[in-house]
Amino acid sequence: MPEQAREQIFGAELSAMRAAANSVASSARSNVATFKPRADQTDFDVIIVGAGLSGIGVAYHLQRDCPRKSFVILEARGALGGTWDLFRYPGIRSDSDMHTLGYRFRPWRGEKAIADGPSILDYLNDTAREYGIDRKIRYHHKVKRASWSSTEARWTLEVQGPGGKTLTCTCNFLQTCSGYYDYDTGYMPRWAGMECFKGEIVHPQKWPEDLDYAGKRVIVIGSGATAVTLVPAMADRAAHVTMLQRSPSYIVTRPAKDAIANWLYAKLPESLAHTLARWKSILLQMYFYNIARKKPEAAKKRIIELAQAALGPGIDVRHFTPRYDPWDQRLCLVPDGDLFRAIREGKASVVTDEIETFSETGLKLRSGDELPADIIVTATGLVMKLMGGMELLVDGGVVNPGTALSYKGMMLSDVPNFASTFGYTNASWTLKADLTAEYLCRILNKMDRGGYAYCTPRNNDPSLIPDATLPLSSGYMQRAKDLLPKQGSQRPWKLYQNCAKDMLALRFGSIDDGTLVFTRGPAQSAPRRRREHV
Numbered sequence: 001m002p003e004q005a006r007e008q009i010f011g012a013e014l015s016a017m018r019a020a021a022n023s024v025a026s027s028a029r030s031n032v033a034t035f036k037p038r039a040d041q042t043d044f045d046v047i048i049v050g051a052g053l054s055g056i057g058v059a060y061h062l063q064r065d066c067p068r069k070s071f072v073i074l075e076a077r078g079a080l081g082g083t084w085d086l087f088r089y090p091g092i093r094s095d096s097d098m099h100t101l102g103y104r105f106r107p108w109r110g111e112k113a114i115a116d117g118p119s120i121l122d123y124l125n126d127t128a129r130e131y132g133i134d135r136k137i138r139y140h141h142k143v144k145r146a147s148w149s150s151t152e153a154r155w156t157l158e159v160q161g162p163g164g165k166t167l168t169c170t171c172n173f174l175q176t177c178s179g180y181y182d183y184d185t186g187y188m189p190r191w192a193g194m195e196c197f198k199g200e201i202v203h204p205q206k207w208p209e210d211l212d213y214a215g216k217r218v219i220v221i222g223s224g225a226t227a228v229t230l231v232p233a234m235a236d237r238a239a240h241v242t243m244l245q246r247s248p249s250y251i252v253t254r255p256a257k258d259a260i261a262n263w264l265y266a267k268l269p270e271s272l273a274h275t276l277a278r279w280k281s282i283l284l285q286m287y288f289y290n291i292a293r294k295k296p297e298a299a300k301k302r303i304i305e306l307a308q309a310a311l312g313p314g315i316d317v318r319h320f321t322p323r324y325d326p327w328d329q330r331l332c333l334v335p336d337g338d339l340f341r342a343i344r345e346g347k348a349s350v351v352t353d354e355i356e357t358f359s360e361t362g363l364k365l366r367s368g369d370e371l372p373a374d375i376i377v378t379a380t381g382l383v384m385k386l387m388g389g390m391e392l393l394v395d396g397g398v399v400n401p402g403t404a405l406s407y408k409g410m411m412l413s414d415v416p417n418f419a420s421t422f423g424y425t426n427a428s429w430t431l432k433a434d435l436t437a438e439y440l441c442r443i444l445n446k447m448d449r450g451g452y453a454y455c456t457p458r459n460n461d462p463s464l465i466p467d468a469t470l471p472l473s474s475g476y477m478q479r480a481k482d483l484l485p486k487q488g489s490q491r492p493w494k495l496y497q498n499c500a501k502d503m504l505a506l507r508f509g510s511i512d513d514g515t516l517v518f519t520r521g522p523a524q525s526a527p528r529r530r531r532e533h534v
């Protein structure tokens with residue numbers, strides 16, 4: 001990264017943090033003080049769909065950077081927090097550090113950088129409460145369809161409200177923060193004989209609150225982030241936990257506590273410590289990711305050596321030797337080597353094989369082996385779902401996101417006044433979510449200054465080659481590749497999955513790139529002010 005750019009980023013980050021410490025809290029809180037939510041209001045400047053980590057972040061940025069905008073968050077469920085409220089399986093935790101999974105505007109104060117799910121949910125609830133965002137969420141409001149009208153410069157949303165009642169809301173700008181997967185159901189392959197199994201079959205997305213696994217034999221099917229979390233978390237109480245994988249994943253260990261970050265917090269003012277801890281994580285992550293992509297063989301060798309060292313000599317490291325290169329799929333992180341320890345101590349084991357059939361007492365494998373079980377956990381992943389499954393129409397025509405181009409990783413070609421938050425797959429989700437929210441505010445402010453009614457990304461370059469959006473080969477990504485918008489071969493359609501590049505483009509880059517087309521629209525459709533509500 002050029003020196004000047006680095007200075008610019010660090011300088012801006014530091015001054016933004018100082019400003020955040022001094023003024024943001026007061027300005028955001030003063031908004032809170034003047035905000036008078038009206039339950040019957042249905043027309044807004046901005047509607048945010050989803051009250052998870054991203055939706056709360058967008059709300060914060062709107063309050064800070066566009067204090068005159070009226071907005072509401074429509075949330076399908078009865079609670080905020082999204083992922084961190086939904087998943088309740090034992091050991092649920094982050095697999096990226098909280099200094100970057102937490103918001104830039106609100107330091108993570110926990111001692112552990114790899115934090116458990118309930119602490120993350122507390123952090124999100126506290127953030128929403130502190131900035132008065134919790135009062136702007138309408139729960140049990142599931143957006144089913146959004147229709148844009150260019151003549152009115154407005155979105156009309158069809159919403160399934162409390163009790164299944166159909167409601168209508170309108171807005172000038174629609175921002176979806178609805179995550180990337182189906183909340184109703186996880187991915188569950190059908191195996192032969194499943195109905196014969198006499199024990200319990202559980203999917204981590206629907207963990208039964210009262211599941212008692214003490215002294216039971218547990219099989220966890222899968223080798224992704226959820227499986228490697230569940231196995232050590234259940235191993236202490238279960239009789240034995242077997243992780244059954246079709247093929248291995250890369251598993252790397254990392255201390256749950258970030259000693260350097262904790263030292264910075266102990267010695268420096270909080271805002272400065274937060275900035276430095278974040279940048280340490282961002283740069284290290286970028287460094288390790290780039291090195292793994294540039295020198296996959298060396299990275300593979302090192303990861304496997306470390307796994308073998310953590311497992312000890314008695315365990316076959318082939319179970320931890322994937323067929324693909326590091327970062328073809330997301331690496332699995334295990335804090336303080338907890339998975340390796342459980343295996344070393346004999347409380348858990350790994351089997352690499354395929355399921356032939358379920359039996360009454362467990363699983364029969366292709367190799368002929370049998371695995372007995374009382375509980376089988378299918379950690380087989382998610383069903384990908386974009387925009388919370390809502391249908392999108394522009395001037396009467398249905399939008400197919402799978403054929404649209406992704407503009408700066410947040411808007412869709414030919415869809416006006418619409419943005420969607422999608423975080424990084426190789427770093428903390430929030431890094432991109434925060435940048436997306438900042439850019440949204442920049443666009444809104446530009447439209448206000450210029451008297452524009454809407455803006456639309458338009459691809460005018462016939463030589464642009466559409467490509468898959470995400471480089472990952474994970475099962476759920478592959479299953480959903482036709483649903484995902486495409487990226488282009490060059491800016492602003494190219495996705496770099498690189499926080500520094502995105503920061504330059506979204507925080508500092510010019511909005512006038514010739515691709516985002518601003519339209520004044522008819523006089524009567526200019527964005528309406530709703531000062532009485534802010």
Ligand SMILES: Cc1cc2nc3c(=O)[nH]c(=O)nc-3n(C[C@H](O)[C@H](O)[C@H](O)COP(=O)(O)OP(=O)(O)OC[C@H]3O[C@@H](n4cnc5c(N)ncnc54)[C@H](O)[C@@H]3O)c2cc1C
Nearest residue numbers: 050052053054076082083094095096143178179388428429
């Ligand atoms: C188990 C698990 C662990 C993870 N760990 C990490 C990690 O360590 N680091 C990381 O970077 N990422 C991680 N991720 C990815 C994670 O989803 C993001 O970090 C982040 O929580 C996403 O936040 P979000 O607000 O964008 O989406 P979500 O958390 O999915 O929230 C979306 C919200 O939108 C609502 N919604 C959806 N559709 C509609 C609709 N039609 N109408 C109204 N509301 C709707 C949902 O109810 C939900 O509340 C993890 C994901 C999972 C599943």
